[in-house]
Amino acid sequence: MRTSSLRPALLAILPICLVAATATPVIAAGHGPARPPAWTATWAAAPHAPVPGNDFDGPNWSVPGFTDTTIRQVVRSSAGGSQVRIRLSNAYGVRPVRLAGASIARSGPGASVRPGTARTVRFGRDTEATVPAGGSLASDPVDLRVSPLESLTVTLYFAEFTGPATFHQDGLTTTYRAAGDHRDDAGAAAFAGETSRSRYFLTGVDVAGEPGARGVVVAFGDSITDGHGTRADADNRYPDQLAERSATGKRPVAVVNAGIGGNKLLADSPCYGDRATARFGRDALDQPGVGAVVVLEGVNDIGAGGYPDFGCGASPTARTADLVRAHRTLIRAAHQRGIRIIGATVTPMKNFTGYYDPDKERVRDELNRWIRTGGEYDAVVDLDRLLADPHDPDALRAEFDFGDGLHLNDAGADAIAAAVFRVLARAA
Incomplete structure (x- = not known):
């Protein structure tokens, strides 16, 4: 070796x-100002260019993109923390992607989330965000305690046309979509029948703080x-x-x-x-x-x-x-x-x-x-x-x-x- x-x-x-x-603490010792969180990637998916579905990998929604659509994606953490953030990629997009809103919650069965666990995800303190063409974006910290090997559901709502979606094709985990804005739905009813096994725009979930x-x-x-x-x-x-x-x-x-x-x-x-x-x-x-x-x-x-x-x-x-x-x-x-x-x-x-x-x-x-x-x-x-x-x-x-x-x-x-x-x- x-x-x-x-x-x-x-x-x-x-x-x-x-x-x-x-090991950098999230909060400085004593009564000083809070330090920026020391982030640890707990889940990731490598992005690539949109392509049509096929018999080998199954159908996907990357080429047509999304308009007035809510997407729910389930991930499993590999490490825990007291704060969480998401990372989005438009690396292969031909236009800026406007995100109308997002949330993260502990997962329930299927497309549902556990009641009372949903948290609004903000970007620069705003609930809306734009991911530039060819670029990426990380959210603000969200206070949500995450345990190792826990399933989390990330919900993204796109009101405007996204263009073809930067994605990860062979996600092996069911992704759900629904027409309209359903980011606040705890239940799964709106997402019935609209599924694929690819990842869209979501490329990372990070944690910070204890247990770490x-x-x-x-x-x-x-x-x-x-x-x-x-x-x-x-x-x-x-x-x-x-x-x-x-x-x-x-x-x-x-x-x-x-x-x-x-x-x-x-x-x-x-x-x-x-x-x-x-x-x-x-x-x-x-x-x-x-x-x-x-x-x-x-x-x-x-x-x-x-x-x-x-x-x-x-x-x-x-x-x-x-x-x-x-x-x-x-x-x-x-x-x-x-x-x-x-x-x-x-x-x-x-x-x-x-x-x-x-x-x-x-x-x-x-x-x-x-x-x-x-x-x-x-x-x-x-x-x-x-x-x-x-x-x-x-x-x-x-x-x-x-x-x-x-x-x-x-x-x-x-x-x-x-x-x-x-x-x-x-x-x-």
Whole structure:
């Protein structure tokens, strides 16, 4: 493992997961003025450009956008606090988005919220806000006590046409919409029948104050990190299960998911997000309180290498040297910010249609060998060996297979979470 890059600040990281503490108090000692909250990301979704729905990911509302529409989105916290805020993105918008109002509450069943828990979300003390085209916006602090692993419902009302919506396609959690302004509804009746499993404009929820987490681990990657193959509405993606392990520890940390299905290290895609090297700063290193990042990227560069453009961008044939260079770019960026970075080997792909041939497998093997032995990542999680069929190491174990030879079921995601947790604990 790399040791020369361990700065003194990184040696004081948490015993569980190598993350720098975020211990600044919300209120200054004595009777002085309040300090700005020290925010910790408790949930995140990586944004990308609007695209039409499809058979693989399901329908979504990103391309038409919204007018006189209320959207309800349920998130699960990975860490607690006494204050909360939301973050919105219009990174891929072609016009400013006018938000007429927003609220946050503890979730009830479905689209309902628990009575008496809804809080108005303000931006610069105003209930309305404008998210500029290409920009983002964080709300003011909201006094709402949040517990680890608690479900929260964020309600957004757009009175004016938004234009196409910056979104996250494979959200795996039901999102609800209703015509008109229903931000104050505690019940779910107005939202019946209007659902998707994507995220719209909402890219982060942060917490501050007690009980607090001791930092943030960002899971950065493609559809395996994003959770494709795990059960919808069950929070069984590997980062979710890693958060559950952390929450039961003595010094819990937050875990947020910065995966995008189909994402690549080397190529931008209008369907699957900016290339990993381009989005790494925004989606991983800029998360409030981040102290460590786990990188699992490369399978789509290798498996889809050589594909023509079917509408989601061309996939040039991947070469090992180019993939290693991209990983090094991520490592340098993290170390420049004093952030630990853990590399995960690329998982087996033999039985995923179109992704396997001997040349592609050779590149996967070469990249994994470099990740394991190159000594440039601060630690390594060897998912290739963990998930491989013992009788055919190029293929995924049957008990972890969602059914397509590449994506993981709940048990496979849990196996990754356990492995990442062990590596983080050993390296502390």
